[in-house]
Amino acid sequence: MPKVLVVCGATASGKTALAVECAKKLNTEIVSADSLLVYRGLNIGTAKPSIDEMQGIKHHLIDVASPLDNFSVSDYEKLALPIVESLLDAGKTPIICGGTGFYINSLLYKSQFGNVGANEEVRLRYEKILEEKGCEYLHELLKNVDAESAEKLHPNDTKRVIRALEIFEITGKKKSQQQDAPIPRFDFICVSIDYPREELYARIEKRVDIMFEQGLKEEVEELTNSGVCSDCQCMQGIGYKEVAEGLQNGCSEEEIKELIKKNTRNYAKRQITFFKRAQNHHVLSPENATVETVLSLLNN
RNA sequence: GGCGCUAUAGCCAAGUGGUAAGGCCAAGGUCUGCAAAACCUUUAUCCCCCGGUUCAAAUCCGGGUGGCGCCU
Numbered sequence: 253m254p255k256v257l258v259v260c261g262a263t264a265s266g267k268t269a270l271a272v273e274c275a276k277k278l279n280t281e282i283v284s285a286d287s288l289l290v291y292r293g294l295n296i297g298t299a300k301p302s303i304d305e306m307q308g309i310k311h312h313l314i315d316v317a318s319p320l321d322n323f324s325v326s327d328y329e330k331l332a333l334p335i336v337e338s339l340l341d342a343g344k345t346p347i348i349c350g351g352t353g354f355y356i357n358s359l360l361y362k363s364q365f366g367n368v369g370a371n372e373e374v375r376l377r378y379e380k381i382l383e384e385k386g387c388e389y390l391h392e393l394l395k396n397v398d399a400e401s402a403e404k405l406h407p408n409d410t411k412r413v414i415r416a417l418e419i420f421e422i423t424g425k426k427k428s429q430q431q432d433a434p435i436p437r438f439d440f441i442c443v444s445i446d447y448p449r450e451e452l453y454a455r456i457e458k459r460v461d462i463m464f465e466q467g468l469k470e471e472v473e474e475l476t477n478s479g480v481c482s483d484c485q486c487m488q489g490i491g492y493k494e495v496a497e498g499l500q501n502g503c504s505e506e507e508i509k510e511l512i513k514k515n516t517r518n519y520a521k522r523q524i525t526f527f528k529r530a531q532n533h534h535v536l537s538p539e540n541a542t543v544e545t546v547l548s549l550l551n552n
Numbered sequence: 553g554g555c556g557c558u559a560u561a562g563c564c565a566a567g568u569g570g571u572a573a574g575g576c577c578a579a580g581g582u583c584u585g586c587a588a589a590a591c592c593u594u595u596a597u598c599c600c601c602c603g604g605u606u607c608a609a610a611u612c613c614g615g616g617u618g619g620c621g622c623c624u
Contacts (some may be wrong), residue, residue: 263588286588287586287587287588287589288588297588298588322586323586324585324586324587325584325585325586325587326585327585328585329585351588352587352588353583353587354583354584354585354587354589355587357583357584358584358585361584363584364584368585369585370585370586375586404582405591406582406591406592408590408591408592409582409583409590409591409592410590410591411586411587411589411590411591412583412590412591415584415585415586418585427584430584434584485586485589488586488587488588488589489588489589490588491588492588493588514577515588516588519588521579521580522581522582522583522587522588523588525580525581525582525583526582526583526587528581529583
């Protein structure tokens with residue numbers, strides 16, 4: 253039996269419920285893999301599982317960061333990996349459940365992320381260069397030190413161009429030479445629930461309506477009042493940025509809601525694209541997304 | 553009924569004689585420390601219809617149809 257179960261897929265596809273059912277059956281715990289669930293105070297807009305929904309199953313990596321923090325994959329890996337490992341040591345099948353593919357991969361594969369952390373100072377400097385001389389110039393800079401990485405990156409993809417530059421500057425080594433081979437850390441299978449697109453979009457829209465009923469606006473206001481401003485990383489979350497901006501610009505609730513729906517649909521599409529390439533990935537139809545199916549896949 | 557304006561992709565829209573900008577939406581994709589982020593690609597054989605002028609018309613002319621506005 254594979255040792256790790258990953259429940260991934262698009263937002264609003266029913267991952268949480270399936271993972272909880274599996275956890276109950278397997279008598280194990282869930283490691284959330286979601287870049288926004290990590291923040292305390294972001295509950296409604298992230299559709300954070302309620303105590304009720306968790307059904308007594310222990311969920312890790314939820315509420316582990318302050319909304320003022322800048323949480324990153326690396327932080328995630330540092331916190332989550334030991335938990336996965338300890339569950340394995342205890343003879344359990346850890347369930348990684350979430351929609352942030354990047355986070356999931358950091359657990360599944362041994363990657364050192366170039367062995368360099370983010371360096372604000374270096375980033376700021378390159379951002380300034382970007383502002384003054386443009387992205388083509390920045391791309392040229394990278395070409396000079398790491399042609400291979402430059403080749404792979406579009407000049408407009410300035411975030412990654414800067415990261416490559418950052419890695420070179422700090423380590424003196426090329427990012428292209430530090431790409432870790434994607435070596436799996438464990439035996440695992442991935443499972444996702446595949447709704448017809450129309451249906452998934454309908455679920456998303458319904459969910460957004462519910463968020464507003466539950467008081468998304470109030471949640472954003474509370475965060476804002478407690479000093480979480482739009483510069484904070486968590487305010488990049490869908491639902492949060494639209495409400496914060498919308499309220500400032502005097503948009504109607506309908507307008508804000510529609511924008512959130514659209515952005516969430518686009519996000520779901522990106523997730524689907526990302527998970528298409530996942531290894532050992534079983535795409536389940538909604539009818540087939542049952543504990544029994546998952547367990548039988550695990551046993552194969 | 554008369555007069556004026558208008559008609560370009562799902563939406564907004566440029567183009568006013570030389571072979572269809574751009575934006576939005578949508579779809580597809582990328583992804584190794586900001587990932588619910590960031591980035592890339594694609595999308596009108598054709599400009600409401602009919603006829604005319606011209607080497608050449610989305611662009612000019614005539615007629616028709618739809619919309620908008622004003623007048624009676």
